[in-house]
Amino acid sequence: MPDRFYIIGGGPGGVGAAYAISKAGFKPVIIEVHDRLAVKPCGRGVPVTSDIPFVIPKSIVLNKISYVKLYVDRLKLFKAGGWLNGFIIDKREFLEHILSETRADIYYRARYNHKSGVARLGGETIDVRRGIFSGGFPYYEGERIPVVQYILGGSLGDVEMDTIEIYFDTEILGYYYVFPHGDNVEVGVGGFRDHNTLWKLLDKFISEDSRLKNSIVVEREAAVVSIGGLRLGYINGLVKVGEAAGYVLPLTGEGIRPSIISGYIAGEALAKGLDPIRELRRLRLSEAISIQRRLLEWAKRLSVEERRRLISTLTPQAHAEIALGYFRLHKLVQNLIFKPLTMVKILTKIIGL
Ligand SMILES: Cc1cc2nc3c(=O)[nH]c(=O)nc-3n(C[C@H](O)[C@H](O)[C@H](O)COP(=O)(O)OP(=O)(O)OC[C@H]3O[C@@H](n4cnc5c(N)ncnc54)[C@H](O)[C@@H]3O)c2cc1C
The missing domain is CATH 3.30.9.10 (D-Amino Acid Oxidase, subunit A, domain 2)
Incomplete structure (x- = not known):
């Protein structure tokens, strides 16, 4: 077992991996092509859920979110509180805060070449063969x-x-x-x-x-945002995590939380000598991404009118569960505000009940 693991990319996926690797007693070494963390443009919204592996410190919270207003084609559906609570965060400060709790070394302005598998770190050429790849959307092979x-x-x-x-x-x-x-x-x-x-x-x-x-x-x-579902695997022996592996919820585009979690799980698995792909597959989040991808595929086939009716007919609770990815398909029908026959038919067509 090496004493250090290389991580390509200083975004949420890479930082999540660094945290887990450090916690397991190894040294994470992050290779980041830019001169700072969190360069990707982002809405910076993070829902409060129990699956993020660390506490979000108050100091990096820009706004606390307690309400959601939903509209469809400019018509207001509802304003609701008590579900989908979350934060707008300072993403860079958040990632820097997590890294400050690790033993990570970080090399800025250092590029990993994904074709040759080497990186230049401080004048030295390193053959990077084991670790985590979290280079983001440019390396994603699905729909964006x-x-x-x-x-x-x-x-x-x-x-x-x-x-x-x-x-x-x-x-x-x-x-x-x-x-x-x-x-x-x-x-x-x-x-x-x-x-x-x-x-x-x-x-x-x-x-x-x-x-x-x-x-x-x-x-x-x-x-761009990678909404094509999971593409698990390796690049030159490095485990793909975060957006590079499709860890974005396809219906909402939420990627910070999924990237952090996938990085953490893959980093932990590597450090413990487990199969990272198997551990990633077992995540409830992975199942949620696959289900949302199926829903998106089906939504593409609906007419505009059918989409409008479907969105308008779901309860706030159902919207929240779908957005977070934590729902059971058969419960969706129970969560319709009214159950007009046409809506049940559309949903049945979509989810194959
Ligand atoms: C406009 C917009 C708004 C969004 N809003 C939200 C939101 O509100 N909430 C949310 O959860 N998600 C949002 N997302 C999605 C979210 O930003 C991403 O899914 C998330 O940042 C992905 O994290 P990552 O670590 O996988 O990749 P990235 O954040 O893209 O990080 C990848 C890192 O790898 C580095 N890198 C790439 N190639 C190399 C290389 N060859 N060598 C070294 N380093 C390399 C990059 O410089 C970068 O720092 C939004 C996306 C967009 C486009």
């Missing part, structure tokens, strides 16, 4: 969709700072979001359209919202 977002400041109208707003758009099979971000606001959209179209849609969305239209742009960010 664009997400674009602004951080807006200045003159913001009456945006509630303890609430996230989700606006499903059944045409693009995606959603707009309005998240608080400290005293600012993050507004974005992701869906089945190209980047240019999403920017135009987002600009229109903002111009039509009286609270946002006089704000100023603090940041403009875009990236």
Whole structure:
């Protein structure tokens, strides 16, 4: 057994792995191509669930989320509290905080070459053959969709700072979001359209919202998110985790928590001499990602009207369970607000009951 494990990537997946490896008594060595952690643009929303392997410290919380407002095609469905609680976090500070509790060495501006399997660290060429690969979406082989977002400041109208707003758009099979971000606001959209179209849609969305239209742009960010489901395996002997392995919930695009958990589980398995792929497969989160992927596939086949009716007919409880990935398919039918025959038929078609 080596005394150190290499980890490619200083995002949530890599840092989750470093934490587990350090806890097991080994030295994690992180190789990060940028000069800092958490470079990927992100909405920074993390739900409160019991499966994150460490406590989220208050010092890195920008906003505490207690309410969710849901809209479908601009019509309000509900505002609800008590479920889907979470935080908007300072992602970089969060990852730095976790790393400060480990014995990790981190090399910045160090690139791992995934074709040759080598990295240059401080003038030395290292053959990296065992460890964790968490290089993010560029290495993911499944379906990806664009997400674009602004951080807006200045003159913001009456945006509630303890609430996230989700606006499903059944045409693009995606959603707009309005998240608080400290005293600012993050507004974005992701869906089945190209980047240019999403920017135009987002600009229109903002111009039509009286609270946002006089704000100023603090940041403009875009990236893609891997929503094609799990692609477990190895790159040059390194175990893929995080977004590189598809650890994103396909219906919501949530990737911070899944990446951390997958990194942690794979890192722990490696350090204990277990089979990391088997351990990852056993995760309830892995099952949740696969089920959400199936739901997304089926949703693509529904008409816009059927999608609208389906989303409108689910109870807040069902929305929360689906969003977090922790639900049983057969319970979905029980969780419809009303059970009109057509909705039961659509759901039955979707989930194959
Ligand atoms: C606009 C947008 C909004 C989002 N909002 C949310 C949200 O609100 N909540 C949420 O949970 N998720 C959100 N996500 C998803 C989330 O950001 C990602 O799923 C998550 O960051 C993935 O973590 P990761 O560690 O797998 O990869 P990344 O965070 O992408 O980290 C990968 C790291 O590897 C490094 N790297 C890559 N290649 C190499 C190499 N060859 N050598 C060395 N280093 C390398 C990169 O520099 C990077 O630091 C959002 C995504 C987008 C695009």
